[in-house]
Amino acid sequence: MDIYQELGVEPIINAVGPATRLSGSIMHPEVAEAMRQASERCVDIAQMQARAGEIIAEITGAEAGYVTSGAAAGLLLGTAACVTGLDPGKMNRLPDTSGMKNEVIMARSHRNFYDHAVRSVGIELVEVGIADRFSGAGIRDAEGWEIEAAISERTAAIVYVAYAHTQPSLEEVVAAARKGGVPVIVDAAGQLPPASNLQRFMAAGADLVAFSGGKAIGGPQASGILCGRRDLIAAAALQHQDLDVMPELWEPPASLIDKSQLPGAPQHGIGRPCKVGKEEIAGLVKALRLFVAEDPAVRRQRWSALMEELVAACGTLRNAEIAVVADRKRVEIPTARLVLDEEAAGTTALELVKALQEGRPPIAANPTYVHEGAVIFGPMCLKEGEPEQIGRRLRELLG
Numbered sequence: 001m002d003i004y005q006e007l008g009v010e011p012i013i014n015a016v017g018p019a020t021r022l023s024g025s026i027m028h029p030e031v032a033e034a035m036r037q038a039s040e041r042c043v044d045i046a047q048m049q050a051r052a053g054e055i056i057a058e059i060t061g062a063e064a065g066y067v068t069s070g071a072a073a074g075l076l077l078g079t080a081a082c083v084t085g086l087d088p089g090k091m092n093r094l095p096d097t098s099g100m101k102n103e104v105i106m107a108r109s110h111r112n113f114y115d116h117a118v119r120s121v122g123i124e125l126v127e128v129g130i131a132d133r134f135s136g137a138g139i140r141d142a143e144g145w146e147i148e149a150a151i152s153e154r155t156a157a158i159v160y161v162a163y164a165h166t167q168p169s170l171e172e173v174v175a176a177a178r179k180g181g182v183p184v185i186v187d188a189a190g191q192l193p194p195a196s197n198l199q200r201f202m203a204a205g206a207d208l209v210a211f212s213g214g215k216a217i218g219g220p221q222a223s224g225i226l227c228g229r230r231d232l233i234a235a236a237a238l239q240h241q242d243l244d245v246m247p248e249l250w251e252p253p254a255s256l257i258d259k260s261q262l263p264g265a266p267q268h269g270i271g272r273p274c275k276v277g278k279e280e281i282a283g284l285v286k287a288l289r290l291f292v293a294e295d296p297a298v299r300r301q302r303w304s305a306l307m308e309e310l311v312a313a314c315g316t317l318r319n320a321e322i323a324v325v326a327d328r329k330r331v332e333i334p335t336a337r338l339v340l341d342e343e344a345a346g347t348t349a350l351e352l353v354k355a356l357q358e359g360r361p362p363i364a365a366n367p368t369y370v371h372e373g374a375v376i377f378g379p380m381c382l383k384e385g386e387p388e389q390i391g392r393r394l395r396e397l398l399g
């Protein structure tokens, strides 16, 4: 009996991708094996983080790196680091930020549900610009000069959410931030592949970048990466590590935390609830190495093959067309797009997604474009044989 049978929890076919509500992605057996091995011995967790940080720094080109419990945790830790710097007194007071630099600037069009992680540090969000391009009449979004104008002596950081379509450009925002002397935190949670993005945001001048470990990297679902400036990574680590330790016995690895720069150790910090185990650190590092080692063409081919299989398994559908296309927002990831003639079919794309979700086994499809009558299927979390199962179900539903 496998663990899901033992628990009485039904596995699903995940044609959406590594979404948290769908339990993330499927780990490579080598990643699971790294986690199993890590689980068999105890280590000094700060040393484990310091070593992982060196490997992350090497791969990202950042000064320093750290393993978080996800990109959202990275945003929380990174924001806290920008607010407190290396001051343990300030760390102890969070989320009370009175008297500190406690404003974080974001373009209004970048606001999203994950910025709760930024706000939870106790900062005030300063929104900039109007996403006028989303109105029929408008074409403009937030601009670099508006970000620069919003910087004050209270600004702790600028948070930038990276997508291929994000405006203004990161380069413009970095230029504005440099003039104002404030750090830029990039939310790059899902911006992989391409693997080159592991370095791109750092190279463009970001001070901190957060990635998800559980998305395309294929690491443990509850893992992530924060990389960037050494002092900020140290400040993040100080607000994350277990510091229930006698001062005489506290010897953090110097590459992670330079004790000589500190008047003393802070208490458990605001990041302590986002704890990361040795298993996640081991799994994330293994997954990251596998991810950068895989030839992008081979990865793409593997994903394309799954999508071609799905299209072939559908045969000819009544009142619907399905084809492999590049997702408009993520061109590196081939997807299958099913377009339904809703009137002829007597059902809507949204109803189709719901019917797939309610079948046995449940199939999760991407509803982002149902308003256009389209349902998207993605390859990232599909196992062999599953495209065939989805095709069969679609034939049943659409005749």
Ligand SMILES: *Cc1c(COP(=O)(O)O)cnc(C)c1O
Pocket (backbone or CB within 6 Å): 020, 069, 070, 071, 072, 073, 114, 161, 187, 189, 190, 211, 212, 213, 214, 223, 224
């Ligand atoms: C997925 C995502 C996050 C959260 O990442 P986790 O690793 O699940 O914490 C944050 N921001 C954006 C833009 C995301 O897509």
